[in-house]
Amino acid sequence: MNIYDIAELAGVSIATVSRVVNDSPRVSEKTKQKVRAIMEENGYTPNVFARGLGLDSMKTIGILCPDVSDAYMATAVAHLESRMHEHGYDCILCCSGFEQSIKEKYVSLLLAKRIDALIMVGSTYAGAEGEESRVQYVLDAARQVPVFLINGYLDGENIYCAYGDDYQITYDVTSQMIESGRRRILFLCDSHSYSAVRKLAGYELALKSHGLPVLGDLKLYVKNRIHTVRDILLERRDLRFDSVIGTDDGLAVGAIKYANAKLLKIPEDICITGFNNSALSICSDPELSSVDNRVEELCNITISNMMKILQEKDPDISRNCKVPCRLVKRCTTDF
Structure with missing residues (x-):
């Protein structure tokens, strides 16, 4: 039996249970009596969390x-x-x-x-x-x-x-690439996490909103290692793209390495963006446009x-x- 259970049985919030434990004047006497009765019935002993920053807090x-x-x-x-x-x-x-x-x-x-x-x-x-x-x-x-x-x-x-609103910013960046004339935008990702899924959703919606197909060969999952990204892109001679959205700056810098190895002009021949606005974005050559997720x-x-x-x-x-x-x-x- 914990504070969550007591709150559920009493039909109140966890914060209210905490206030009752601390005898806060912000809780009515009727509610205090109700919560205390449930605590007593269930043999509940308040723990550190229930007391908030009381004497038992570990800080x-x-x-x-x-x-x-x-x-x-x-x-x-x-x-x-x-x-x-x-x-x-x-x-x-x-x-x-x-x-x-x-x-x-x-x-x-x-x-x-x-x-x-x-x-x-x-x-x-x-x-x-x-x-x-x-x-x-x-x-x-x-x-x-x-x-x-x-x-x-x-x-x-x-x-x-x-x-951060990864979904909206990826939609916006993809849309701006399309509106500037890009048609084959490579989405580079290294995971299937909540954030990565939201970024992918924004990317796909932008393509659909602008009448472009969502192509499986332009969604590439690769380990977030700069040289690994470069080498895989160099090996994939069948893969055609004119721009890259990397879900991390490391992935995007790998794309820059690829472009330099292919003697492509950046951003004329290939446009590239990263994510996180990390130190990598200003260490790369040329410096990388990157999303600041605050x-x-x-x-x-x-x-x-x-x-x-x-x-x-x-x-x-x-x-x-x-x-x-x-x-x-x-x-x-x-x-």
């Missing part, structure tokens, strides 16, 4: 990401840790990789450390369409502590999501919402925060 936040060597993940983790320290919190970081069993193992490990909240960085934790069973461990974790997901959306009680803003939203919940300042916050992205134009685009 520790768990952070889970797939790979901290990834530029996006590293930026997010560094910013999150800095902001948490400002609020007097420590953090425990785990890198789970992408295997299901390892992700579940690390969530269990962090929960055993009696963390006050769990932050999951990366759309891999949101699963993909038709993979409901693969996110059950996240839903279960949210029964014990508030869960904050960055760069993905998962609908669930006590799960708070902040993510990672620091997503982290700020996450920390702000987390503090509101843990400190009971405004527990009834939105669980779905979608932030517009923007394309930072450099030398690889001409629209």
